[in-house]
Amino acid sequence: MMTDKQPPFLRCSEGPGFFHWPAAAFLLILLLIAGFASDTRILGLGLIAVLACLGSDAAGSFFLRQKYNWQDGQAVFHGLLLAICLPVSAPLWLPTVSGIFAIVCGKIIFGGRSLTFFHPVLLAVIFAGSCGWLGNEAAVLLDSAPVLWWAGGLILARLGAVRLAPALLFLFLDAGTAFICGKSFAAEGMNPVSLLTAFLFLSEPGFSPGAKQARVLYAVLAGICIGFAHVCTSSLARDFAVLLLLRAMVPLFDLLLSRKPILTRTFSTLSFYRAVKSHGT
Amino acid sequence: MVPQIERAKIPSAVYIPLVQAGGIRLTPCVQPGQTVCTGTLVAVAENEAGVFAHSSVTGVVREIAVFPHALYGEAPAIKIESQGEESLDLHIQKNSPFEWSYQQFTQIIRECGIVEMNGSGRPLHLRFSPHYDNYYHTLVINGVEAEPYVTADNALMVEKTVEIISGARALKQILQPYQITLAVGKDQMEILEVFNSKLFSLGEEVFKTRAVPLRYPQGNSGLLIEELFAAERAGKEEEFDAGVLVLDPATVLAVWEALRFNKPCYERVVTLTGECLAQPKNIWLRVGTTVEDALKSAKGLLRAPGQLILGNPLGGAALTQMQAPVVKEMKAIVALPPEHMRAGAAGDCIQCGRCVEACPAQINPALIGLAVEKERWDIAGSLWPEACVECGNCSYVCPSLRPMMDMVVSAKEKKWRK
Numbered sequence: 123m124m125t126d127k128q129p130p131f132l133r134c135s136e137g138p139g140f141f142h143w144p145a146a147a148f149l150l151i152l153l154l155i156a157g158f159a160s161d162t163r164i165l166g167l168g169l170i171a172v173l174a175c176l177g178s179d180a181a182g183s184f185f186l187r188q189k190y191n192w193q194d195g196q197a198v199f200h201g202l203l204l205a206i207c208l209p210v211s212a213p214l215w216l217p218t219v220s221g222i223f224a225i226v227c228g229k230i231i232f233g234g235r236s237l238t239f240f241h242p243v244l245l246a247v248i249f250a251g252s253c254g255w256l257g258n259e260a261a262v263l264l265d266s267a268p269v270l271w272w273a274g275g276l277i278l279a280r281l282g283a284v285r286l287a288p289a290l291l292f293l294f295l296d297a298g299t300a301f302i303c304g305k306s307f308a309a310e311g312m313n314p315v316s317l318l319t320a321f322l323f324l325s326e327p328g329f330s331p332g333a334k335q336a337r338v339l340y341a342v343l344a345g346i347c348i349g350f351a352h353v354c355t356s357s358l359a360r361d362f363a364v365l366l367l368l369r370a371m372v373p374l375f376d377l378l379l380s381r382k383p384i385l386t387r388t389f390s391t392l393s394f395y396r397a398v399k400s401h402g403t
Numbered sequence: 404m405v406p407q408i409e410r411a412k413i414p415s416a417v418y419i420p421l422v423q424a425g426g427i428r429l430t431p432c433v434q435p436g437q438t439v440c441t442g443t444l445v446a447v448a449e450n451e452a453g454v455f456a457h458s459s460v461t462g463v464v465r466e467i468a469v470f471p472h473a474l475y476g477e478a479p480a481i482k483i484e485s486q487g488e489e490s491l492d493l494h495i496q497k498n499s500p501f502e503w504s505y506q507q508f509t510q511i512i513r514e515c516g517i518v519e520m521n522g523s524g525r526p527l528h529l530r531f532s533p534h535y536d537n538y539y540h541t542l543v544i545n546g547v548e549a550e551p552y553v554t555a556d557n558a559l560m561v562e563k564t565v566e567i568i569s570g571a572r573a574l575k576q577i578l579q580p581y582q583i584t585l586a587v588g589k590d591q592m593e594i595l596e597v598f599n600s601k602l603f604s605l606g607e608e609v610f611k612t613r614a615v616p617l618r619y620p621q622g623n624s625g626l627l628i629e630e631l632f633a634a635e636r637a638g639k640e641e642e643f644d645a646g647v648l649v650l651d652p653a654t655v656l657a658v659w660e661a662l663r664f665n666k667p668c669y670e671r672v673v674t675l676t677g678e679c680l681a682q683p684k685n686i687w688l689r690v691g692t693t694v695e696d697a698l699k700s701a702k703g704l705l706r707a708p709g710q711l712i713l714g715n716p717l718g719g720a721a722l723t724q725m726q727a728p729v730v731k732e733m734k735a736i737v738a739l740p741p742e743h744m745r746a747g748a749a750g751d752c753i754q755c756g757r758c759v760e761a762c763p764a765q766i767n768p769a770l771i772g773l774a775v776e777k778e779r780w781d782i783a784g785s786l787w788p789e790a791c792v793e794c795g796n797c798s799y800v801c802p803s804l805r806p807m808m809d810m811v812v813s814a815k816e817k818k819w820r821k
Contacts, residue, residue: 131710132716
């Protein structure tokens with residue numbers, strides 16, 4: 123006789139947008155400050171990037187016959203993050219094409235809904251860089267005030283959106299590596315790329331469900347790699363390429379850190395990813 | 404302070420279910436119209452795995468039919484209408500203590516209908532092999548009540564300290580374990596003090612009392628064994644764990660009453676609680692009392708609850724019918740307000756990893772859930788769902804409202820069936 127047991131609906135109050143909406147609000151504040159302080163064109167770039175991400179996400183869901191869920195805030199967050207990583211003088215087609223590329227390539231092709239092996243924005247920024255629009259001019263991100271990033275990061279951590287432990291570990295290793303190589307510890311701790319990585323990339327859900335230990339390993343490796351990268355000539359595209367590769371390796375870290383037999387785990391996880399790659403409603 | 408236990412009024416009618424945990428069926432041995440006393444045998448198990456069922460009131464058997472059931476939706480049950488006066492069955496009388504053989508003990512606990520009263524409802528005699536082989540080296544009385552809202556065991560431990568110690572002594576006499584440990588949570592030190600003082604006055608030196616960190620789900624037997632015997636079990640975990648018998652205080656008390664008084668298990672302490680109840684309390688309820696009658700004992704509901712949960716609020720069962728009867732394994736009835744609920748359609752997994760962090764069994768509920776959704780039972784089975792302790796943490800923390808625990812449990816059941 124099978125039970126007819128109904129599960130209790132006692133749940134914590136956080137919804138699926140627990141990270142993306144507060145992070146998007148923070149990025150919007152950054153964009154507004156940058157827009158009114160320097161050039162209002164930044165706001166236009168942001169709006170176009172958000173619309174491109176939302177539109178391509180909606181179109182992708184439509185063609186894949188999945189329920190479109192904009193309420194998780196992921197597309198809005200990615201649009202705003204993309205805008206902040208682009209230069210002020212970028213042509214208007216760049217956020218459009220990059221936004222579409224981010225969602226189509228990062229979210230739809232290389233992943234399922236909310237299961238992204240490559241971070242969509244990192245992919246899009248590298249795409250923009252390959253179009254020659256990165257590195258020539260400073261992105262909005264690089265001009266933003268580190269104090270704002272620290273304040274925003276700590277507020278997000280207080281709200282429960284950001285995990286402070288991997289963020290601080292990353293920043294310590296990043297600045298420590300740069301210090302060992304002869305750069306200033308404090309200056310590296312105030313680098314907007316490092317702060318963005320610490321507070322937003324490391325805490326964003328979506329790259330591996332079993333990522334507690336893997337996330338820490340990701341933070342350690344990313345800290346060391348970004349620290350080394352910043353000792354050399356600064357290049358946003360190269361920093362993001364390093365992060366993209368490390369992030370794609372998180373499922374592998376998950377395998378390596380498993381307490382179960384590695385071969386069994388590898389095969390079951392690989393077959394799992396093949397099976398659920400396009401999971402969704 | 405631990406709340407005290409009240410005694411509920413005898414209900415006008417009780418429904419004794421003819422199905423036990425695990426789907427074990429019972430055959431009624433009474434007829435409609437027959438008069439029964441409190442404690443009279445009314446149904447016997449169809450096979451050796453089941454325990455007997457007894458009337459929990461003095462009255463007349465009215466009907467044997469299908470009635471609502473908390474876990475099965477509907478199940479056959481015996482409806483007994485109370486006559487108001489209480490008279491105990493003649494079999495319930497004082498026995499000479501400490502004179503039972505192992506075989507007598509297993510027979511008594513089966514015939515008295517004793518199950519594990521911590522929520523599983525598994526017949527207790529199934530924990531013992533048919534032939535005595537000194538299987539259990541350690542007996543643990545699990546007084547760690549880490550579930551939110553629930554205080555039934557704590558209240559019982561304060562009110563029935565001597566009886567619980569006597570039950571443990573009887574079990575010690577029969578099972579001959581090398582050690583007996585009473586575990587309570589660290590914020591329940593008053594209970595530990597009560598036990599220590601009673602043990603001192605009784606001159607008991609075999610008992611050890613331990614306080615463990617009170618973090619949910621520390622009351623789970625596997626996790627409790629890990630916490631209590633970390634050093635002893637190092638390197639031989641499976642072998643050691645198999646020799647530890649973990650019983651909750653309510654079961655120990657029921658065992659004592661069965662051995663000492665031949666008293667069948669026809670009542671239990673239930674926590675009636677939740678923000679929607681007018682007067683939350685711990686109360687002795689007769690088995691078979693409807694949830695509606697039980698709630699009246701707590702002066703009813705102040706407002707409509709978002710959900711009524713039977714047992715542990717995180718891992719229990721949501722009640723759909725107020726006419727469902729209280730069963731032996733039901734430790735609490737929690738009336739939670741709508742603001743604590745987040746009902747809605749389950750969304751996609753956003754790979755946040757919160758379930759993995761919250762899982763005390765260190766499995767990956769997210770991956771198992773995704774595999775179960777795809778009906779890839781082979782993959783789900785390879786991710787160790789059998790380690791799940793069914794605490795419900797994963798479901799609670801999931802921001803996408805995915806029924807994580809249910810998916811893991813279904814993977815576990817599928818693997819066991821294979």
